[in-house]
Every structure is written in C-alpha cells, then in structure tokens.
Amino acid sequence: MYSDEIPRFNYFSSQSEKDIVTSDWGEIFCGQFIDQIQESNKKTEGNVWWLDICDATEQDVDVVAEALSIHPLTAEDIVTREPREKVEVFRGYYLITFQTLVTFTDDGDDRRSIASKSIASSMPSSAGCYILVFRNGAVTFSPSGCSHINRVRDRIRRLPDPSVLTSDWICYALMDDVVDSFEPYLQAVEGESEAIEDQVFIARLDDVQSLIPRIDNLRKKITHLIRVLSGKVDLLNGFVKRCQAKDKQPVFPGGELLMYLGDVQDHLVTTMSNLMHFDGIVGRSQSNCLAQLSANNLRLSLNINEVLSKVTVLATIFVPLHMITGLFGMNVTVPGQDIPGLAWFFGIVGCFISFIIVCCYAAWRYKLL
Structure with missing residues (x-):
C-alpha cells in the first residue's frame, strides 16, 4: 500500500x-x-x-x-x-x-x-x-x-x-x-x-x-x-x-x-x-x-616434484642402511662385539659413510640430485 x-x-x-x-x-x-x-x-x-x-x-x-x-x-x-x-x-x-x-x-x-x-x-x-x-x-x-x-x-x-x-x-x-x-x-x-x-x-x-x-x-x-x-x-x-x-x-x-x-x-x-x-x-x-x-601453479608443481625427486633419491640411499642396522638390532651376533675397542664400530660407520658418498656422487653425476 x-x-x-x-x-x-x-x-x-x-x-x-x-x-x-x-x-x-x-x-x-x-x-x-x-x-x-x-x-x-x-x-x-x-x-x-x-x-x-x-x-x-x-x-x-x-x-x-x-x-x-x-x-x-x-x-x-x-x-x-x-x-x-x-x-x-x-x-x-x-x-x-x-x-x-x-x-x-x-x-x-x-x-x-x-x-x-x-x-x-x-x-x-x-x-x-x-x-x-x-x-x-x-x-x-x-x-x-x-x-x-x-x-x-x-x-x-x-x-x-x-x-x-x-x-x-x-x-x-x-x-x-x-x-x-x-x-x-x-x-x-x-x-x-x-x-x-x-x-x-x-x-x-x-x-x-x-x-x-x-x-x-x-x-x-x-x-x-x-x-x-x-x-x-x-x-x-x-x-x-x-x-x-x-x-x-x-x-x-x-x-x-x-x-x-x-x-x-x-x-x-x-x-x-x-x-x-x-x-x-x-x-x-x-x-x-x-x-x-x-x-604459477605449474611452476610450483615443478618445484614440488623436483624436491620430491631429491627426497626419493635420498630415501633410496638410506633405506638399505636402515635395513642393515635394523637386522643387527635383533638377537644376532654383531661383527666385532667380542673385540675390545671401537675399531669395528668406526669401521662399520666408515663403510656406511663411504656408501652414502658414492651413491650421492652417482646421483649427482646422473643429475638425480
């Protein structure tokens, strides 16, 4: 009205x-x-x-x-x-x-x-x-x-x-x-x-x-x-x-x-x-x-894929080492455990480090890192 x-x-x-x-x-x-x-x-x-x-x-x-x-x-x-x-x-x-x-x-x-x-x-x-x-x-x-x-x-x-x-x-x-x-x-x-x-x-x-x-x-x-x-x-x-x-x-x-x-x-x-x-x-x-x-989304996606690929390479390197240390963490005889001193320990750690360096060099050489 x-x-x-x-x-x-x-x-x-x-x-x-x-x-x-x-x-x-x-x-x-x-x-x-x-x-x-x-x-x-x-x-x-x-x-x-x-x-x-x-x-x-x-x-x-x-x-x-x-x-x-x-x-x-x-x-x-x-x-x-x-x-x-x-x-x-x-x-x-x-x-x-x-x-x-x-x-x-x-x-x-x-x-x-x-x-x-x-x-x-x-x-x-x-x-x-x-x-x-x-x-x-x-x-x-x-x-x-x-x-x-x-x-x-x-x-x-x-x-x-x-x-x-x-x-x-x-x-x-x-x-x-x-x-x-x-x-x-x-x-x-x-x-x-x-x-x-x-x-x-x-x-x-x-x-x-x-x-x-x-x-x-x-x-x-x-x-x-x-x-x-x-x-x-x-x-x-x-x-x-x-x-x-x-x-x-x-x-x-x-x-x-x-x-x-x-x-x-x-x-x-x-x-x-x-x-x-x-x-x-x-x-x-x-x-x-x-x-x-x-x-921008494509660029961000590529960056994420690149980071994930590097993480995948590093995981591939460390997984075998983790598996080996896991096996010897059970009730098995550890190499050098009856020998006094830390020679065996540092030797095993040195082998692991050498393996990591060789794998990282190979990944860098093939542009995986």
Whole structure:
C-alpha cells in the first residue's frame, strides 16, 4: 500500500504550461482534466498533455483504462509488469514497453556518481517503463528510482520551439533519455576495465588472485547492461520500420521525428558496441589472470616434484642402511662385539659413510640430485 502523502501522479499540459503533482486522483479529475484529454484526442493539433503515474497499482491502471478506453491486453501488461520490450498498436494509441535501470540514492547524487557506486558495489535492477502514446497526449507508467520523467520535463521547458512538442516527441524524449542514462555506467565500466587491464601484467601472485573475483564481478555487470540494452535494438528497429512503412498505422509518427529516432538508434548501437569492446577487454584480462595462475601453479608443481625427486633419491640411499642396522638390532651376533675397542664400530660407520658418498656422487653425476 502507498501512502497518500507520496506524489505519484504528475500531469503536464502544454496549454497551461505547468505541472500538477499530486498523490491522489481527486486533483487530476478536478478541473475536468480527463474531459480535456478526451477532447484533445479528437483534434489533430492543440493541447499536448502528459500524465505520468509512478509505481501504478491495479486500481490506477483500471482508472486510466476506463477513462481513456485502453485495451485490456495493455492493462494486463502494465499490471503484470511485462518485462519484454515491444511495440504494440491499438485503436487510437500505441504501447511501448521499455526496460530501464532504477537506483535508489540520495537526491544530491548525479548519474555519474550513481554509476560509479553501482559498478563498485552492485548493478541497479531493471524495471519496465510503459508508454502509451495517443494522438495529442501520452500516459507513462514509470517505476520509482528512475529520474527520466523529471529530465524530460526539464527538456520540454527548454524547448526553443514549443510547436515541436507532440505526444510522439514525448515518447522519443523518454526513449532517448533511457538510452542516454546508460552512458555513465558505460564510462564507469570503461574506467574499471582499463584499470584491471593495467594491473594484470604488473600484479603479484597475491594481487592476481584478488583480481579474479573483481573481474568476474565486472563481467556480470557488463552482461547485465548488455541484456537490458539488447532488447532495445530490436524494439527501435521494429518501431522505425513501422513508422517508415507505406501502409503504416495513423498513430505512428513520421517525417522529422524519424530523424530523432535514428539518433536514438545511433546512440544505442554505439553503446552496445562499446560494451562489447569492454567485455572483450575484461575477457582477455580474465584469460591473462587465469594463465598467470596456471603458470604459477605449474611452476610450483615443478618445484614440488623436483624436491620430491631429491627426497626419493635420498630415501633410496638410506633405506638399505636402515635395513642393515635394523637386522643387527635383533638377537644376532654383531661383527666385532667380542673385540675390545671401537675399531669395528668406526669401521662399520666408515663403510656406511663411504656408501652414502658414492651413491650421492652417482646421483649427482646422473643429475638425480
């Protein structure tokens, strides 16, 4: 449940040139705004309106569906938070489903600082933004945590030519802002990937081991960005083709707006190609780290094998001596035990030492030691 104090509804009209931000439907219906919306839809030109609903509930969708005659399939997609990005056309309007990134931070944080924090910790989650475009107006259902609505509002206020403003232009501006919002994350990924690439070849063994989880975390974030952006390529291509078709639906835009959509496509293709390039850099860095670890493990294994081989040679030399001393440790007659003095003892020890020296020399000669 949402508190009545949270302003979730934002209504804009080019006729009044002001925003109405409210927390309930009462202020939207007050002043016959719905009547104005329905009247403007019957005209080819005139008042351009925009209604945004943040974190819409099922009751909110029902109110909009009843007031603007929205198709039940559209209402179902919005209520169930349909994640697939698509363009669908209905009688009197078309629907665009767009995935965007949502991040909950302090109000003083800008997009670049938010992206840097996200790359350093965890990537923001994706959420659906639903755009219903009518003849002279638009209804958007936006998730909380994204600031696309506020930035497009500011962009509308800065328009040098108010006649440019149409419902299709609002749709373009939202898609353009969503695509542009990935740029700070792209810059953060670029900085992190270049830093990792520089550290791979100068890092010590302990540093390389710490780089592996860092690289793996960055690759997951790049994959997340690519997954969110990949659906937009097909969506924009299909949208532009529908706008350029000879038998296109009357609700689809044309003319100069196609140039704006082409600009969004260029930004999207550039962002995708850069992400794929950075993914290749991180992949090479990961391969280099794993290769260094494999080389270090191989070198360590060879050193251990070399030490074990020397230990084996020494054990081979001392085992026969240990066996001989063990046999004479039983109840048997020891050579020279009835002769007084230590001559026999030092003689036996001398034989053992001579045997050890001869065996060690032979092992050294044959490079076994």
